[in-house]
Amino acid sequence: MTDIDFIKSISNVPKKPFDSVVKNDGFGHAAFKKGSNAPRPEFPTQPSPPWEQEPDTPRDSIGWVMGSGAEYRQQFKSWFTGLDSSARDDFMRVHPEPEGWRGFYGNLIEGV
Numbered sequence: 001m002t003d004i005d006f007i008k009s010i011s012n013v014p015k016k017p018f019d020s021v022v023k024n025d026g027f028g029h030a031a032f033k034k035g036s037n038a039p040r041p042e043f044p045t046q047p048s049p050p051w052e053q054e055p056d057t058p059r060d061s062i063g064w065v066m067g068s069g070a071e072y073r074q075q076f077k078s079w080f081t082g083l084d085s086s087a088r089d090d091f092m093r094v095h096p097e098p099e100g101w102r103g104f105y106g107n108l109i110e111g112v
Helices: 003-011 067-081 085-094 104-110
Strands: none
Touching (some): 067 104
């Protein structure tokens, strides 16, 4: 089979509409469609901070700006900023910022 034959064979595969694709949001839930009025469920387990979720990905990596890393970081931010200050303090005590991530929690709290 030549490259052209291969490309022709896969170009005829029916594509699913984007809305029918369900993604995992990194917290064990199927991601909700944007604009959905459905209430967001409580997370059954506590998520990990980004440096524990992807320990080999540095803070300044493009992986946190695009793709699944960006989705995870945004979901974590939404979850973390929704905690009361006592729960946030407890979480930060259990998951301290490693070198290279200093100021991460402060930026989330300040909305930076």
